[in-house]
Structure formats: C-alpha cells, structure tokens
Amino acid sequence: MSYGTTVRGARLSVHQYILREQTTTVPTRETINFLKTWEELFQLPGFVDRVPTELMTEGKLLRFYEMDQRAGLRPCGIVECLTDHGCGYVVALPDGRISHIGGPCGRILLGTKWAKAKFAFGIEKRKCRRVVAVHEQRALLEKLITEWPDLEHEDTAWARVTLNSFDELPASMRVALESGAMKNRAFMPGCLSGIRPDRRVDILLDRRIPALLNEARRALENVSLSAGELAALRRRLEALPQEVDSLICQLRLFVSQRNLDLLPLLRPLKQAGIRRVEYLPGPPPQFYVER
Numbered sequence: 110m111s112y113g114t115t116v117r118g119a120r121l122s123v124h125q126y127i128l129r130e131q132t133t134t135v136p137t138r139e140t141i142n143f144l145k146t147w148e149e150l151f152q153l154p155g156f157v158d159r160v161p162t163e164l165m166t167e168g169k170l171l172r173f174y175e176m177d178q179r180a181g182l183r184p185c186g187i188v189e190c191l192t193d194h195g196c197g198y199v200v201a202l203p204d205g206r207i208s209h210i211g212g213p214c215g216r217i218l219l220g221t222k223w224a225k226a227k228f229a230f231g232i233e234k235r236k237c238r239r240v241v242a243v244h245e246q247r248a249l250l251e252k253l254i255t256e257w258p259d260l261e262h263e264d265t266a267w268a269r270v271t272l273n274s275f276d277e278l279p280a281s282m283r284v285a286l287e288s289g290a291m292k293n294r295a296f297m298p299g300c301l302s303g304i305r306p307d308r309r310v311d312i313l314l315d316r317r318i319p320a321l322l323n324e325a326r327r328a329l330e331n332v333s334l335s336a337g338e339l340a341a342l343r344r345r346l347e348a349l350p351q352e353v354d355s356l357i358c359q360l361r362l363f364v365s366q367r368n369l370d371l372l373p374l375l376r377p378l379k380q381a382g383i384r385r386v387e388y389l390p391g392p393p394p395q396f397y398v399e400r
C-alpha cells in the first residue's frame with residue numbers, strides 16, 4: 110500500500126497511515142499460525158525477548174505453542190526468569206510488541222494477574238474457534254450453492270410429464286388417489302407415495318428447492334448465524350438431489366402395471382366403476398382408464 114491510499118474516500122494523513130501500517134502488522138490470535146519452530150516465534154513482527162515481569166503482566170495471551178522436540182529448549186521471555194522451556198504462550202504487550210512466556214512461568218511469576226490472563230485467553234480461544242467454525246461452514250455452504258447440480262435431466266423430465274398426465278385424470282379419481290396417498294395407511298394397495306401432493310417431485314423442483322436455495326443465499330448475508338445453523342441448512346440442501354431421485358423412483362413404482370392393477374380395489378374407484386387403469390408411456394405418457 111502506498112501513502113495516499115484512500116479509505117472510504119478519505120485521504121489518510123502520514124500519521125494515520127503509519128498508525129494503520131503498524132496496527133495491521135501487529136500479530137493477533139487470528140494471524141499467528143500454529144508455531145513449531147523457535148524461528149517462527151522469533152520472526153513474528155515486533156518480537157522482543159527479555160521483557161520485565163511488570164510489563165509482561167500487562168500483556169494479553171495470544172496463542173499457546175509447543176515446539177517440536179528437535180527444536181530444543183529456549184529461554185523464557187520474562188527477564189527475571191530466562192529459564193529454558195519448550196512450550197508457552199505468545200504474548201501481545203500493551204505497546205504492540207510481541208513476546209512469550211514459558212509454560213509454567215506465568216503461574217509462578219505473575220500471580221493473580223496470570224489467572225485473569227488465562228481466563229481471558231480461554232474466552233478468546235473459544236471465540237476464535239467459533240469464528241473459524243462459522244467461516245468454514247459459510248465456505249461449505251457457498252460452495253454447495255455455486256456448484257449446485259442441474260437437476261433437470263431425462264428422469265426429471267419424465268416425472269414432470271407423467272405427473273402432468275396424472276393431473277389430467279378425472280378430478281374425482283385424482284382426489285381419491287391423493288387422499289389415499291395422504292392417509293398413507295398400511296393396507297393401501299401399492300405405492301401411492303409418488304403422487305402424494307406434498308411429495309411430488311415437480312413441487313420439490315419448482316418450489317421447495319428454489320426456496321431453500323434462497324434461504325441459503327440469505328443465510329450467507331446474515332452474519333449472526335452460528336456454525337450449527339449454517340451446517341443444518343447445508344445438510345438440508347445436500348439431501349435434496351437424493352430426494353429428487355427417490356421421489357422419481359416412487360413415481361415409477363406408482364405407474365408400474367402391478368401397482369395400477371390394485372387401484373380399482375380402492376373403494377372410491379370401485380364405486381366410480383373403474384375396472385382398470387393403465388399407464389401408456391407415450392410420448393407423451395398418459396393414463397388409460399377403463400370403466
């Protein structure tokens with residue numbers, strides 16, 4: 110970034126610019142990676158060793174580190190301590206510089222301030238985990254939406270025209286079949302679930318899926334959603350292509366002649382004098398009803 114860069118249209122003064130550069134390079138919990146070597150620690154921007162206990166007590170714990178065994182031990186950052194150690198905490202000092210405290214040293218040397226610092230560190234860590242989890246879930250949801258499969262293929266086209274021909278059946282017969290499907294009783298002949306009004310694949314494709322995709326897009330704009338809520342939404346979306354296949358499968362069962370042969374046994378169809386129902390595959394497919 111060069112001097113004179115504008116932020117929201119305002120030109121930065123030299124002082125503001127320097128301040129900004131400083132604050133953007135000071136490591137935070139989010140910008141410090143998992144440290145494995147002493148070099149990675151010592152090379153953090155603003156790193157200082159030999160910090161007086163008094164100043165260290167004012168610091169904020171950023172991250173725990175545990176060096177690789179091969180990295181050996183190094184002195185603690187507290188000048189009154191300087192004991193060799195292999196694990197500890199990266200500390201942000203109030204002046205923006207970075208140092209470190211050996212694992213057990215805080216408890217021994219910093220007293221009650223250490224307990225407070227550890228407490229704040231725990232809160233920060235959990236907050237950070239939540240932020241990371243939300244970030245991951247948002248990325249997964251976004252990927253799912255952008256790579257959403259085209260569900261309009263040969264099988265869905267077949268299901269659509271078949272359901273259209275079902276809709277052209279005499280109204281009384283259609284209503285009888287649909288209410289039979291809704292009752293979902295065990296003794297109901299054959300498989301009626303393919304034509305259940307709330308389980309139709311065309312309704313799923315034209316209404317439920319677009320609605321859920323919209324909900325997911327809105328969720329990506331909503332910063333207050335938790336990782337759990339985002340994950341739940343993603344899982345609901347992920348299940349939909351499979352549901353489309355399953356509903357098509359049920360519709361194929363419905364139009365099988367073995368199933369259609371059972372329909373005249375249904376009381377309302379029997380009363381209407383329907384003796385035989387056939388599915389003629391077409392194109393276009395249509396139902397043949399013999400009275």
Ligand SMILES: [Zn+2]
Nearest residue numbers: 185190211214
């Ligand atoms: Zn120490």
